[in-house]
Amino acid sequence: MTATLTERGTHREQRGHVARLHAELTRYGLVTWTSGNVSERVPGEDLFLIKGSGVSYDELSWEGVTVCDLDGGVVDGACKPSSDTDAHAFVYRSMPEVAGQVHTHSPYATAWAARAEEIPCVLTAMADEFGGPIPVGPFALIGDDSIGRGIVATLRGSRSPAVLMRNHGVFTVGPSARAAVKAAVMAEDVARTVHLSRQLGEPVPIAQEHVDALYARYQNVYGQ
Numbered sequence: 001m002t003a004t005l006t007e008r009g010t011h012r013e014q015r016g017h018v019a020r021l022h023a024e025l026t027r028y029g030l031v032t033w034t035s036g037n038v039s040e041r042v043p044g045e046d047l048f049l050i051k052g053s054g055v056s057y058d059e060l061s062w063e064g065v066t067v068c069d070l071d072g073g074v075v076d077g078a079c080k081p082s083s084d085t086d087a088h089a090f091v092y093r094s095m096p097e098v099a100g101q102v103h104t105h106s107p108y109a110t111a112w113a114a115r116a117e118e119i120p121c122v123l124t125a126m127a128d129e130f131g132g133p134i135p136v137g138p139f140a141l142i143g144d145d146s147i148g149r150g151i152v153a154t155l156r157g158s159r160s161p162a163v164l165m166r167n168h169g170v171f172t173v174g175p176s177a178r179a180a181v182k183a184a185v186m187a188e189d190v191a192r193t194v195h196l197s198r199q200l201g202e203p204v205p206i207a208q209e210h211v212d213a214l215y216a217r218y219q220n221v222y223g224q
């Protein structure tokens, strides 16, 4: 990556929005210390915004969010961007419909990732948000685009906006950073509930036709 640190402070409003969304990760207990990150495309520009690497959540303001090009190069910002920048960049280049991404190590979902086991679709809330099981992606080392390749290979053609990257954690995508945050919150919620259910016995799958109907209603009718 070519770093050009100008500190001009471009895109301050959207960087502030991305910074504030990180508070949802701590609010829902999805991250510990400085793990995890949120990114979002800049509308109309070949750029995205991503948390600075290792920046404390308590201190995160717009200045802790770095502007990058779609190759992961720094365009503006004082912070070295997230370790996952090349992974996010690969996803943005490969999936034009994705405008926001989130990574967490939320404990229940990451426990499924550690076992490389997909979360079966046994809750209506899963059918609603994920349209089926939450799939497992391959093992990938951190720091280059390997994680991004695994995310794209797993989520392309899937209805799920979340993937459990093996031995690592949760990566979610969405039409905005907020939507990707929501998917990360929901992924942890269902990972916990399905885990609890399995302590009591074998959860009962939902018939595919019902999964399809639930997904269609939630995606097209639910809410305002």
Ligand SMILES: O=C(CO)[C@@H](O)[C@H](O)COP(=O)(O)O
Residues within 6 Å of the ligand: 034, 035, 036, 037, 051, 052, 053, 054, 055, 081, 082, 083, 084, 103, 142
């Ligand atoms: O697990 C990873 C690396 O994939 C990250 O979530 C780190 O835990 C936080 O990295 P930064 O975004 O702060 O560089």
